[in-house]
Amino acid sequence: MSSMKLHKTSDAKRPRLKQRSVEVATEKETAPASRVHSVYRTLWRAIVEQALQPGMKLPEDTIGEQLGVSRTLVREALSRLAIEGLVELKPNRGASVAHPTIEEAREVFDVRCGLERTVVSMLAGRLSAQQLKILDAHVQLEEAAQGRGGAESIRLAGEFHVKLAEMTGNALLQRYILEVSSRCTLVLAIYSRPHSSECAVSEHRQIIAALRVGDANEAARLMEHHLQAVATRALLAPRASKEIADLLAPYAEGEGLRPW
């Protein structure tokens, strides 16, 4: 087991290692509960749930101390998060929580659209009664969360799509959907207004209905419409203020002076 012999500064610095994170049993193949993965997962949650806010610096040392691991493992986790777009990693300047621009957000939404189309076209008419029940229950959760904070609504909305992806049984599709939906969550957390995700619940219901009756085309159309709506609500609403910021950015940072 984990040896406690490393008592380097063990007085008040109890390493609070997350105990073998409770991996859901849905995945039977690989058990990626290594220590890096634990660090990765912790940081992932902290970012997606906005405990670590966009733009925030992520020093290897501090994180390592906090989590009771060395910089090496933190580094590894950070570089993976960087690949996934949740962390920005500048050479020799370290890591910080990603702060996607509107353009990057638009890109992610565009890709997500195609991926989610694939998901629903694979699922239409092929969901078991139990799977449909799970989806119905999830939407009810979403509905119940509408009164409470927007953060939880955003999280649940993302999880709906991840659940759909899981039901395809396609591991790669799951990974991609998880990735784009995490990034979208980040985007929504930055840009969206409170209550902007309210209508999403009924849209989810419509999608389930189309999947239930097996209308793949309709499901794809609804999904596309849903995502466009989410993107619009998120990115279009604060557009005015953002455009001003974008216009000013080059002057503020001097980057507009380059001839290219």
Add this chain to the structure above:
Amino acid sequence: MSSMKLHKTSDAKRPRLKQRSVEVATEKETAPASRVHSVYRTLWRAIVEQALQPGMKLPEDTIGEQLGVSRTLVREALSRLAIEGLVELKPNRGASVAHPTIEEAREVFDVRCGLERTVVSMLAGRLSAQQLKILDAHVQLEEAAQGRGGAESIRLAGEFHVKLAEMTGNALLQRYILEVSSRCTLVLAIYSRPHSSECAVSEHRQIIAALRVGDANEAARLMEHHLQAVATRALLAPRASKEIADLLAPYAEGEGLRPW
């Protein structure tokens, strides 16, 4: 470039970190030419071009010596390749070149289909004359390569799709397409028969034609058909033998005995 004998504790222990890697200074801005990236790129090419064959073991030490870097960098590169599915990484057992099963290959093809649909629907009617010329030239290259080895044809066919993705300007889409097309290249290298990619050239031509006239639906349809054809040519041909192997696998390894 097979493994030289590893006399690591030998006299020649001189660390050859003389030269800052030969990266040219062409790009001054975002220089992704870090040393890890160099290792990553080298391994990536070696795998995709089949210098390192599927299933081959990838010991950190040997690779590090060969490339003149320490294990740390090799590890980082390997874990990135593992995320992308080109390398398999088993805990405490090290890395080896991925050897995708038919099922994994099918999954990748399915996801790829959706991504490529997105690509062509973004590009239809929006390509400049110069871009179209680039595509035409590429297809001519493909045609010229038909006589020579199948490996080059496979590589060129993959690059066609990567070029298309680049033209969307969507960085995430580029990354995903690069990833799935690399993995497909691996799959084709394993499973496809010689000359199985011949008809692909004319399919590429048809896609370009649809993009030129701006028929997004037709382009999407052609792309889907094209990918299905590639998948079929690759995965269906050797199906019989593979199914036998798959049927026997549980008995051979005893994994089928688990209740889950």
Add this chain to the structure above:
DNA sequence: TGGGATTTGTTCGTATGTATT
């Protein structure tokens, strides 16, 4: 079964590069 050789997992020191005063 066991023990030595080999390989991986992890820590941590040092050099290098970046920000700050």
Add this chain to the structure above:
DNA sequence: GAATACATACGAACAAATCCC
């Protein structure tokens, strides 16, 4: 603009696990 302080990039060494007789 130089000196200082600090964070990162990299590598060597140690510890643990696995492989191979």
